[in-house]
Amino acid sequence: MAHELNSILTVTEFGKLLQALREKGYEIIGPTMRDGAIVYDQLETIDDLPAGWSDEQEPGHYRLHQRRDGALFRYAVSAQSWKKYLHPANIRLWSASKENGAFRILNNEPVRKNKYAFVGVRSCDLEAIAILDRVLLEDRQQDPIYAARRDGVFIVAVQCIHSVSTCFCGSMGTGPQAKGAFDLALTEIVGSGEHRFLVQVGSDAGREVLSPLACRKASQDDERLAYEAISHAAATQTRHIDSDCIRELLYSKFDHPYWDRVAERCLSCANCTLVCPTCFCTTVEDTSDISGNHAERWRRQDSCFTLEFSHIHGGNVRSSAKSRYRQWMTHKLASWIDQFGSSGCVGCGRCITWCPVGIDITQELAAIRGKDENANS
Numbered sequence: 001m002a003h004e005l006n007s008i009l010t011v012t013e014f015g016k017l018l019q020a021l022r023e024k025g026y027e028i029i030g031p032t033m034r035d036g037a038i039v040y041d042q043l044e045t046i047d048d049l050p051a052g053w054s055d056e057q058e059p060g061h062y063r064l065h066q067r068r069d070g071a072l073f074r075y076a077v078s079a080q081s082w083k084k085y086l087h088p089a090n091i092r093l094w095s096a097s098k099e100n101g102a103f104r105i106l107n108n109e110p111v112r113k114n115k116y117a118f119v120g121v122r123s124c125d126l127e128a129i130a131i132l133d134r135v136l137l138e139d140r141q142q143d144p145i146y147a148a149r150r151d152g153v154f155i156v157a158v159q160c161i162h163s164v165s166t167c168f169c170g171s172m173g174t175g176p177q178a179k180g181a182f183d184l185a186l187t188e189i190v191g192s193g194e195h196r197f198l199v200q201v202g203s204d205a206g207r208e209v210l211s212p213l214a215c216r217k218a219s220q221d222d223e224r225l226a227y228e229a230i231s232h233a234a235a236t237q238t239r240h241i242d243s244d245c246i247r248e249l250l251y252s253k254f255d256h257p258y259w260d261r262v263a264e265r266c267l268s269c270a271n272c273t274l275v276c277p278t279c280f281c282t283t284v285e286d287t288s289d290i291s292g293n294h295a296e297r298w299r300r301q302d303s304c305f306t307l308e309f310s311h312i313h314g315g316n317v318r319s320s321a322k323s324r325y326r327q328w329m330t331h332k333l334a335s336w337i338d339q340f341g342s343s344g345c346v347g348c349g350r351c352i353t354w355c356p357v358g359i360d361i362t363q364e365l366a367a368i369r370g371k372d373e374n375a376n377s
Contacts, residue, residue, distance in 0.1 A: 007199040007215040008222055009186070011072075014197055015046035017156075017184075020209055021117045026154055029085055030119035031078060036064060038078045040085075043119065050075065057164035057349065059358030069190045073120055076164040077348050081277030082118055082125055086149050087132060089274075089301035093284070098293040115152035121182065122160055123175030124348040128277035129155075130180055134340050135280055145299075154205060157182040161229035163236045166349030168362055171240030174346045176233040184210060187226035198226040239352075239362045241333075242369065243343070249369060250334040254326070258367050263322035265357045270303035272351035272359075273328065278344045281309065304328050329361065 009017065021028055028043045033050040043049070055075040056063050067074065096103045121129075136143040137150065160169075160176035169175030178185050183206035187198040198218055201207045273279040283302040288295040302309050304327050310318040318324050336344035345361070352360045 006218050007201075007210070008218050009197045009199045009210075009213065009215055011046070011195050011197075013213045013215065014072075014186075016213055017209065018043065018046060018119070020212065021119075021154065024209070025114050026117035027112075027114040028117045028119055029082075030156075031073070031075070033064070037062065038064065038075050040078055040080050040082065040120075046072075049073075049120075054162060055164060057166045057353040059166065059352050059360050060355055061358075062353050070195060071188055071190045073158045073186075073188050074162045074190070076160070076162060076167055077122055077124065077350060079275050079350065079354055081275070081348075081350070082121065082129060083132065083277050083280075085116060085118075086129070086153075087136065087143075087146055087280055091145055091299045093297045093299055095294070095296040097295075103295070112149070115154065116149070117154040117156065119156040119158075121155050121157045121178075122348075123157070123178040123180070124169045124172075124346040125277055126155070126157055126178055126180035126182060127174040127346045128348070131278045131340070131342065131344060131346070132280065134342070135278075139340070154209070155182045155184075157185040157202075159185060159187040159226070159230050160233040161188060163233045164349070164353075165238060166352040166360075167237050167347065168239040168241055168349060169347035170234050170237045172243070172343065172345060172347035176237075177230050182206070187229060189222065189225050189229065192225055196222075198222055239349070239360070241345070241347070241362050241365055246343075246365070247334040247337050250330045253368050254330075256368050258364070259322045259326050261367075262325050262359065262364055263320065265359055266321045266325050267356060268305045268321045268324055269356060270305040271354045271356065272361075273303040273305060274301070275350040275354045276332075277346065277348060277350070278332075279303070283309070304331070329364065332361075333365070 018028055029040055030043045031038050031050055032041050032043065032048045033053055038050050038055065049072045051072050052067050052070045053064050053075065054067050056065065057076060095106045097106060133150065136146040157178040159178055163176060182202040185200040185202060189196050189198060199210065199215065201210060281302045281304060282299050285298045285300055286295065287298065304310065305324045307316055310316055318327055332344040
C-alpha cells in the first residue's frame with residue numbers, strides 16, 4: 001500500500017500506542033538504557049525508553065550523554081541489532097535424555113506465545129532485516145527458526161534525526177530516511193513547541209493499531225520540521241563508501257598490499273561480525289552431561305574471524321588475520337552481491353564503533369581504491 005504522511009501523535013498518545021500493541025498480544029521490544037549503553041530489550045511502558053539520552057560514536061569509542069530536550073529516540077544505533085531476536089546467538093536445536101536404555105528427544109526451540117513488535121527500527125536496520133529475509137527466507141533453504149520468529153513482526157520505524165561520526169547509510173542508499181517495509185514510521189519533533197511525532201502509515205496493520213488513538217492532521221509546519229530533521233541527519237554524515245564497481249574492485253585487489261597493513265592491527269576478535277546486523281554465520285555444538293544421560297545440540301553464532309570457522313579436513317584455509325579480514329570485507333561488499341543480489345553492508349557503522357582498535361571499513365576500502373593512502377596509518 002502507499003505510505004501516508006499526515007498524522008501527528010503526541011507523546012501521551014505514543015504511550016497509548018505501546019499499550020495498544022501489548023493488548024493485541026505483541027511482545028514489545030525497543031531501546032532502553034542499561035550499563036551505560038542503549039540496548040534492545042522488552043518494554044513495558046514509555047518510561048522504559050531512553051528519554052533525554054543521546055550517543056557519541058567514533059572508531060573504537062561509544063559514550064552516552066544526557067540532553068535537556070527529553071527526546072526518546074535521539075541516538076543513532078545500538079551495539080545490538082534486531083538480529084538478537086530474529087537470529088539469536090544461541091538456540092537449542094534439541095535435547096535428549098536416556099530412558100529405559102534408549103534416548104528420547106525431548107524438545108526443540110520452545111514455541112513463542114507472542115509475536116514481536118519492534119519499536120525504534122532505524123532505516124539501516126530495516127534494510128538489514130530485508131537482507132536477512134532474502135538470505136534466510138527466500139534462498140534455496142529456508143531457516144525455520146528465523147521464519148517462526150520473523151512471522152507477524154510489527155515494525156514501528158523511527159526516522160533518524162541524529163547521526164554519529166560512524167554512520168554512512170547515506171552513501172549506501174539505506175538511510176537516514178526509512179523507506180522499507182514498516183507498519184508505522186515516526187519522526188520525532190522536539191525543540192519546537194509540543195513534543196510530538198509525525199506518523200507515517202505503511203500497512204493495514206499499522207492503520208488498524210493507530211486508528212483508536214487521538215491523532216490530528218499534520219500541518220505543513222509539522223512536515224517541514226520533520227523533513228529538516230531527517231535532512232540534518234543526512235547532512236552531518238562524514239563517512240561514505242564509494243560503491244561504484246565495488247564488486248569488481250575487491251575481486252581485482254585480492255593481493256593488494258594494504259591487506260597486510262590491516263592485518264597488523266586486526267585482533268581477529270570478531271566484534272565486527274557480532275555487531276553487524278546482517279552477518280548470519282553459525283556453528284553447531286553438541287554437549288552432554290557428565291553422566292552421559294542427557295545430551296543437547298545448540299546452534300551458536302560464529303564468525304569468519306575465528307580459526308575454527310574455516311577449519312576443514314587437513315587444516316585451516318584461513319590461518320592468518322589478513323586472510324580472515326579480507327574474506328569478511330570481500331564477502332560483505334562483493335561476493336554477497338553474487339549470492340544474494342545486494343551488498344551485505346547497510347552503513348550502520350557498528351563495525352567501526354565497536355572495533356577495539358578502530359578499524360574503519362570506509363577508510364580501508366578507500367585505501368584499497370587508492371583514494372586515501374593515509375587511512376588508519
